[in-house]
Amino acid sequence: MSAAASFVPDEVCRKTLCDRSFATGLSVAVTDREEVVSSGVFGHADQAAGSPVTGDTLFEIGSITKGMTCVLLLRARDAGLVDLDSPVTAYLPWFSVRSSHEPITLRHLMTHTAGIIAGPDVSPDAIFEVWALRDTEATTPPGTWFHYSNAGYKALGLVLEAVHRRPYHELLGELLASLGMHASAPAVTHDLRSRLAVGYEPRYDDRHPVREDGVVPATWIENATADGCVAATARDMTAWLRLLIGRDTGQVREMLTPAILDEEDYPGCAYGLGMQVxxxxxxxxxxxxxxxxxxxxxxxCDLDAGIGAAVLANGVGPWLDLAVHLVAAERAERDGVPSPEFTPPLKKPAPPPAAENPPERWAALVGHYRCHNPWLSNLHVHASGDKLWVSVCGGEPEQLVPLPDGAFRVGSDERSPERLRFDVVIDGAAIRADYSGCPLYRTFTP
Incomplete structure (x- = not known):
């Protein structure tokens, strides 16, 4: 960390990176409403080469981009180009989702309340994935239930392109420049690769990760879709934080107004427009x-204290916990009180239901399925307790509920729009499984 900010727990950052993550490098920065108060870098941007993370190293920020997409939409609204409460079809006439409910609006997509699938990320471009929503169903009335959807934000990027008649990443680039984020990039392309840290994933993608297994370089992909395509430095990200904690524009206040409770990820908290609150x-x-x-x-960002923190890494870790801790440490330093201890919770997965011999009606379905989509590389289907279960990429099993049309609903919640279908059966074994539009194929490994 910078020498001027002795309060920041360097050892906490190093220990979290080394002991609690599947990353090799970490970059953090803390800001108040006026300026960066500290920043620091740890570990390696490229483990094989031994290259350290520097202040100029870029990391992909993923879905944090969604808040920036909302700023662009609010500015388009204020310029008279869009109405957030108009149907998506007013701007994308070809947009279609099977539904017995009222039309989906831009605001529904911005708040993840459209009742649509999360999105399988089967295409590097947004258009096909949004077009393919016509093969899915919106299962809840818009505006009534939070279900996170990257596909919805891809559609919002296409709306911005339609009304501005310009590529989304150009609009986003102008926003980044206006904030002073000059080291950041609005799209992940091959030309950017030399500036980015190497991305890492746990060694095995079909089981709960164990630190002793180590990490491997992740699949490289380009991306310019509105659900998450910015690459930034931690110090650059503080400009975005200052916009949020300043709360000095109507647009930001609108973004941070709770719109829907988030029952999935943060019980008791809410989602606004592109931001959790x-x-x-x-x-x-x-x-x-x-x-x-x-x-x-x-x-x-602590909104009352006016302090924000950004944590960027090239692998999985308790990064939100660390960001909240860095905010608390700066607040403690400012208030002249001891810095709090950092004890991120150990999140152990629930033990999966024991696999059993499947009933005859499901015997063809049980097995391991794979594809080359790095977002959804594999899934396991097994039977237990007279129920069918699916585990995606080694995650916690979710119940598969049979539906009248032969598909299975993923999850016990009746509102879930996610579907798993088995549409090719040869010699008594399902060969292909379609997870909400992503085809996977039976593989030989258990």
Missing amino acids: GDLDGRPHTWHTGGMIGYHAAIA
Whole structure:
């Protein structure tokens, strides 16, 4: 960390990186409403080469970009180009989702309340994935339930392109420049690769990760879609934080107004427009996390104290917990009280239901399925307790609920729009499984 900010727990950052993460490098920065108060870099940007993270190293920030997409939409609204409460079809006439409910509006997409799928990320471009929503169903009335959707934000980027008649990443680039984020990039391309830290993933993608197994370089992808395509430095990200904690524009205040409770990820908290809002550490915060293939990030802002922190890494870790801690440490330093201890919770997965011999009606479905989509590389299907379960990329199993059309709903919640279908069966074994538009194929490994 910078020498001027002795309060910041360097050892906490190093220990979290080394003992609690699947990353090799970390970059952090803390700001108040006026300026950066500290920043620091730790570990390696490229483990094989031994290259250290520097202040100029870029990391992909993933879904933190969603708040920036909302700023662009609010500015377009204020310029008379869009109405956030108009149907998406007013701007994308070809947009279609099967639904028995009222039309989906821009605001529904901005608040993740459209009732649509999360999105399988099967295409590097937004257009096909948004077009393919016509093969899915909106399962809840818009505006009534929070279900995170990257596909919805991809659609919002296409709306911005339609009304401005310019590529989304150009509009985003102008926003970054206006904030003074001159080291950042509005799209991840091959030309950017030499400036980016190498992304890392846990060695095995089909089981709960164990630190002793180590990490491997992640699949490289280019990206310019509105659900998450910015690459930035931690110090650059403080410009975005100052916009949020300043709360000196109507647009920012609108973004931070709770729109819907987030029952999925942060019980008791809410989602506004591209930002989470609620109490963290017993104080009012706004925050967002971001995950890409090999990159993970978090920002957190104490709105009353006017302090924000950005944590960027090239792998999975407790980065939101660390960001909230860095905010609390700066607040303690400013108030002249001891810095709090950092004890991020150990999140152990619940033990999966024991696999059993499947009933005859499901015997063809049980197995391991794979594809080359790095976002959804594999899934396991197994039977237990007269129920069918699916575990995606080694994650916690979710129940598969049979539906009248032969598909399965993913999850016990009746509101879930996610579907798993088995549409090719040869010699008594399902060969292909389609997870909400992403096809996966039976593989030989258990």
